[in-house]
Structures are given as structure tokens and as C-alpha cells.
Amino acid sequence: MSTWDWQVFCKDTIDGEIVPRCFGGAGDITYLDWLLSAWGWTLSVSLLALLVALAFGSLMGILRTTPHRGLVLLGNAWTELFRNIPLLVQIFLWYHVVPALIPPLRGVPSFILVVLGLGLFTSARVSEQVKAGIQSLPRGQRMAGLALGFTLPQTYRHVILPMAFRIVIPPLTSEAMNIVKNSAVAFAVSISELTLFALQAQEETARGIEIYLAVTGLYFISAFAINRAFHFVEQRVRVPGMIGGGH
């Protein structure tokens, strides 16, 4: 094995010359610039997909616990649709098939399609977790809400969801970390994120080890930051007197 060459990140991406201070300027970019930009794309795809996943996943999970058969069916169908097809295939479907079937989507940037693809795939998993969280509450909680004169939506809003979401924070943390890691599939539709960067940069520089180690580090940091953020939220919303809550 040859020696480390971390200088590779300071190289200009066009002429391969090492740039002082490692950042390019005036139209030139170094591999470090590219790496950071790729990290930005990874974070953008991940965070937007996370929003999509939480919004649709929560909604579908909630629908599946209502007493209305039609809504339950809708939530179930949604969940099964998005969790029974491989993620990579779903990304290709969004990129190649959906725009062909729905003409207005033809002009939509692939970034948006990837956010939708990854977000909706993950929404199926969030839906499962939210449903499980709601079902883990005593049935009497719902009855108590209704008995006080709350409508069903009010019962969800004030009684069921505040506890259910507290319960599902740990599995949702894993899901949010998974999104960061799964965002690597975006390379397949040419989003210039970390994995695509790694593939191309190591071809150009032949310094695969340094490139992949750097990318690995950034994935780890991103996922771990999300983990800490969720953990912070979990601590903040702890209920006094509950298991794991402060007294």
C-alpha cells in the first residue's frame, strides 16, 4: 500500500495542480470544494426527504388507526406499495417511468424526484412506526378523550399523538439516520452527492482510499448529528413520572 496523500483534496479538478489553502477560486474548484458541495447535496436530499417521510408517514400511520375502513385501507395500501419495492428501483421509477406517465412531471429536476422517491419510500416505514406507537397506547386514552367531548381529530391532536410521538422517537431516529445513508442511491440519477463524488473523484485521482475515507467520515458525522438532534428532542419532551422521565 502506498502512503497517504491527503493533498489530493487540494488539487484543482481540471489541471490537477495543488492549490494553496486548498480552496479554489474564480471558477476553479478543488476536490475539497467538490467534496463539500457533494456533502451539501447529500444533506439537502436527506433533510427534505426526511420532511416528506415524516409528513406522509405520520399521516398514513394515523389513518391506519382510525375507525374508518376506507382511511385504513388507504393507509395500508400506501404503506405496502412503498415498502415492497426496492429503494433503488423506486428511484429509477421516479426518474424514468413516472415522468413518462405523468407529462407535467417531465420538467421536474431529478433532485426533486429523488427527494420524493426517498421520502415516500421512507414514509412507509414511518407509517409502520407511527401506527405501532399509537396502538401501544392504552385503548382507554382514546375513550377518555372522546368521553370528554373531544372530536376524533381533537382526540388525536391532544391525547393520542403527543404520547405516540414520544414513544416512537427512538425508531424514528433510526429512520432519519437511514435516510442519510440511503440518500447514496441518488448517485444513480446523477445527483452530485457524496457517493457520486467518491466514484468520480477516485477515478480521476486514483486516490480511492483517501476519497472514500473522507466520504465515510462525512456520512458518519451527518447520521450521528441527526442521532444527537433526535436525542436532544427526546430529552426535552420527557414526561415527568413516566418510565425514563425525570422526577
Added chain:
Amino acid sequence: MPMIEMKNVSKWYGAFQVLTECSTQVEKGEVIVVCGPSGSGKSTLIKCVNGLEPFQQGEVRVNGISVGDPKTDLPKLRAHVGMVFQHFELFPHMSITENLAIAQVKVLGRGKDEARERGLKLLDRVGLRSQADKFPGQLSGGQQQRVAIARALSMDPICMLFDEPTSALDPEMINEVLDVMVELAQEGMTMMVVTHEMGFARKVAHRVVFMDQGRIVEDDKKEAFFGSPRSERAQQFLSKILHH
């Protein structure tokens, strides 16, 4: 017009019939105790009163309003029918004060300060003013159940339903809850109480309903019930629970 009127109520879970033609009524200011062996349908019956459990046949009227009618605004009706559950069902993520105020604010449209004030007054009444800022998980079972009664009272109910309010309590906490209930009964609250506490029944009930296998087999004035129950099943039941 009776406060609660049930006429030939029948209910099935799939093919299994849990209630068979149950009829009874509770007059304004009356306290009735519903008892019977477990699985006899008592809890299901009381949950039919405010429509928490749907029923397939018969009629339930509360203050003249039909519970089973799809046109009835159930949330509006339930807002004035207090209910106390076996497992208290306080909302664990809210402080005691918030538990007492939330429905007053969101359902009755009272102001936050007014709701809080009323809540604190009711806490005083059940002897728990000092616990106002705690959370349900920090209270004992008996205290939680007293808060649950206060929460139901905060809605100014026209009648109260109790579904085995002391069954989940440690023995030493049963009396603190029963005392609150006795006081309520003596103040003239209309109450339907599912319980095995025959001491409570003797003390304040006007009538006792005995259920077995989804049927109401006895519905008598208290004196008649404890004197000479007509059905053998009720006699057996009573002898079981009165001798220890």
C-alpha cells in the same frame, strides 16, 4: 323524562352477543349500581350510554337525546356526561392542572384562566390542591382517580358514569375514592356506577342492577336487592363478594 334510559339494547362482537335486550333507566338525581361477574357486560353497557361502544339494537337516551341516532352530535352530548374509567386515563403528558383545563378550553370554549380556576377549585374539593403542578405519573392510583373525577366534574356534567373506578386500586386507596363518590351522590348527582363495592351500593345507591351473561337479571331497589335477590345467580354472586 329519565336522565338515562336504555331500551332493549343488544350488542354483538361479530357473532358473539355481549348484550341481550338490556333495559333500565336512571332518574335525575338517582344513583344506580351495576354489578355482576366479570364478563357479564357491565362495562360494555355503561359505555353504550355515551356511545363509546356502538350497539346494534335498541335505544339509549340521555336527557332525551338518542345516542344511537347517527344525526346526534356525540361529542356535544359526551361533553356533559362525565365518565370515570377503571385505569383513570389521565393524560400522562399534561400536568394535573392541564388535565383539568384542556377539555374546558377546547370543548366548552372557556378561557384558560377561568378553566384553570375551576380546575383548582375541583382539586380542592377532592383534596389534591397541593398536587396541581405534578404529572399523573407522579401521583398514586387513588390520587389519579380523584383527579379523574375532578376532570369529569370540570365539564359540569348532567350525569356521571363510573366504570369500575376502584378495581385497579390498592386496597388502602379505595376509600379515598369512594368517599369522593359518596359525597357526589349525597349532593344529588345522577350516577351510574359499575362496581363490586357493595358497601358503596348499600350506602348511597337507590337501585342495584345485576348483570349476568349480557343480560340484566335483577333491577331492584337497593333494599329489595340486598334483602331477597330473586335470581339464584345473583345470590351466589353476592355471597361470594360479601363474605370477604
